[in-house]
Amino acid sequence: MSVVKKKINGIKKIIAISSAKGGVGKSTICANLACATSKLNLKVGILDADIYGPSIPQLFSINEKPITDGMILDPIEKYNLQLMSIGFLVDQNVPMIWRGPMVSSAIKTFTNKVRWKDIDVLFIDMPPGTGDALLTFSQEIQIDGAIIITTPQKLSVNDANRGIEMFKKLNVPIFGIIENMSFIKDKDNSVSYPFGKDGALSLINKHNLELLANLEINDELSKSSDIGIPLLESDLNSEISKNFLKIAEKIKSKLYN
Numbered sequence: 001m002s003v004v005k006k007k008i009n010g011i012k013k014i015i016a017i018s019s020a021k022g023g024v025g026k027s028t029i030c031a032n033l034a035c036a037t038s039k040l041n042l043k044v045g046i047l048d049a050d051i052y053g054p055s056i057p058q059l060f061s062i063n064e065k066p067i068t069d070g071m072i073l074d075p076i077e078k079y080n081l082q083l084m085s086i087g088f089l090v091d092q093n094v095p096m097i098w099r100g101p102m103v104s105s106a107i108k109t110f111t112n113k114v115r116w117k118d119i120d121v122l123f124i125d126m127p128p129g130t131g132d133a134l135l136t137f138s139q140e141i142q143i144d145g146a147i148i149i150t151t152p153q154k155l156s157v158n159d160a161n162r163g164i165e166m167f168k169k170l171n172v173p174i175f176g177i178i179e180n181m182s183f184i185k186d187k188d189n190s191v192s193y194p195f196g197k198d199g200a201l202s203l204i205n206k207h208n209l210e211l212l213a214n215l216e217i218n219d220e221l222s223k224s225s226d227i228g229i230p231l232l233e234s235d236l237n238s239e240i241s242k243n244f245l246k247i248a249e250k251i252k253s254k255l256y257n
């Protein structure tokens with residue numbers, strides 16, 4: 001049975017950033033990749049759909065609430081991006097015990113009741129895992145490409161495999177895999193692999209996917225999360241920023257070629 005998937009008003013293309021496991025750098029990558037893509041003359045937005053643990057407010061240092069007329073929410077604009085997150089709407093200190101149906105209704109709010117303005121590419125920071133929220137999105141919304149984030153560790157790779165299988169079943173095109181925390185460079189430029197080596201390679205071979213990048217463990221990147229300024233906005237010339245720009249170019253060519 002083929003289901004007609006919805007488009008979201010004001011949005012031309014949608015990319016889902018997904019990881020089957022938490023803590024692998026999905027939100028950090030989503031934030032920096034969105035910033036990188038906006039530097040390629042595209043109008044970019046982020047929908048933080050990580051309903052259980054929204055990170056976009058912290059990553060962009062946003063404490064204000066979106067403006068609303070009671071019906072429609074305006075996204076918050078920062079660094080030329082339009083941003084929406086469940087974290088803008090609820091007190092960050094209140095634990096969020098969302099149940100399945102509530103997750104679906106939150107997703108509907110974000111897709112139907114946000115005044116997205118003329119966005120070329122919306123990045124969705126998906127909740128980790130293959131649960132309700134990911135399913136609802138993938139079944140109802142027209143996703144143009146999914147990007148899977150994993151570390152080289154077996155634990156993460158095994159879960160990523162499940163995520164890939166799910167996107168495949170739902171006919172969501174997978175643009176590729178980003179292996180995060182692949183290696184660390186010491187001061188003397190020697191390289192070590194604290195989480196193992198080539199973890200994503202097995203997924204690439206098994207599913208015939210593209211490896212979009214291997215990103216290093218980088219303390220500038222982790223500091224930027226704590227400060228709340230994406231590295232792409234504070235140091236465009238850093239090695240890691242250049243890597244994000246390269247990934248953004250690849251995504252752009254997959255979307256428009």
Ligand code: ADP
Pocket residue numbers: 019021022023024025026027028029055180181215216217218219221222223225226
């Ligand atoms: P997830 O969204 O998968 O839960 P986060 O983006 O919140 O993961 O990242 C988890 C932690 O790891 C954060 O503290 C973040 O700053 C850090 N981190 C992510 N990627 C890197 C990296 N390449 N180098 C250093 N720290 C990283």
